[in-house]
Amino acid sequence: MSAVSFQSISKTYQTPKGAFQALNHVSLDIEEGEFFGLLGPNGAGKTTMISILAGLSRATSGRVLVQGSDVQADYAAARRKLGIVPQELVFDPFFNVREALRFQSGYFGVKHNDDWIDELLHSLGLADKAGSNMRQLSGGMKRRVLVAQALVHKPPIIVLDEPTAGVDVELRQTLWHFIARLNREGHTVLLTTHYLEEAEALCSRVAMLKQGQIVKLSSMSELLKSASSNVLQFKTDTSLPPALAARARVTGRIVQIPAQDAGDVEHLLAALREGGVVPEDVEIRRADLEDVFIHVMSEQGQASQEVSA
DSSP: OOSEEEEEEEEEEEETTEEEEEEEEEEEEEOTTOEEEEEOOTTSSHHHHHHHHHTSSOOSEEEEEETTEETTTTHHHHHHTEEEEOSSOOOOTTSBHHHHHHHHHHHTTOOSOHHHHHHHHHHTTOGGGTTSBGGGSOHHHHHHHHHHHHHTTOOSEEEEESTTTTOOHHHHHHHHHHHHHHHHTTOEEEEEOSOHHHHHHHOSEEEEEETTEEEEEEEHHHHHHHOOOEEEEEEOSSOOOHHHHTTOEEETTEEEEEEOSHHHHHHHHHHHHHTTOOOEEEEEEEOOHHHHHHHHHHHHHHHHHHHHO
């Protein structure tokens, strides 16, 4: 039995401009103990999937099972098995941190769990904030409390929806150290993130979503193997020749161009010299998950254009 099973899930919203299909017959099984990544651009349908899983939104068709419990027909049982960290900073302004965690425990019928609450506070760097009112906390500290609230009833399945968006490096390291420990202890983790280096470091398997459909589902090792090319990376203040610009990914002064082999690198460097581009800090690296992600998304975009044509 899978930890989470999305079975031909579709979701259609009615808008003033007509029907919008956020999810289109998405099927996906996440196995017990997996650290699974759900990746995709904004608007791909990731948060819609999480909302349906959490029971906050109802699928137009299909169903979702959490360790065999239907999220609609057996909502209470399914919800007890989930610990969900939402994107939004939602908090009760009337309680301090420890009180908020005790109240959250009560929602799941959990009592006398102060030892676990203490461990959560310590592991998430909140021990010195236990008596602080939620309104007094910074955004990063509020995010830590959301994580603690999601874990306070010791759920077997942890769902993290953009948990490190807009937070500092210290919180990211603290969070991932703790979540990785829980995963090693047997907890299943479902992560959505735009930080692809996090997904590459943590996830054993990923699904890539675009326009409400899964366009790639593979283990991380197989994904990276499929990226057989290398990447020529350098810095420059000069505009690239059009032929190279079409192949390149440019972020500020950093330019990255796929290169199949040493011969391809030589041709690229020659083309740069001919175009009057003087590269700085030149390096050749292996393709990473971000390279694979961009390639998959661009492939799907081209396929969609060809179909519409």
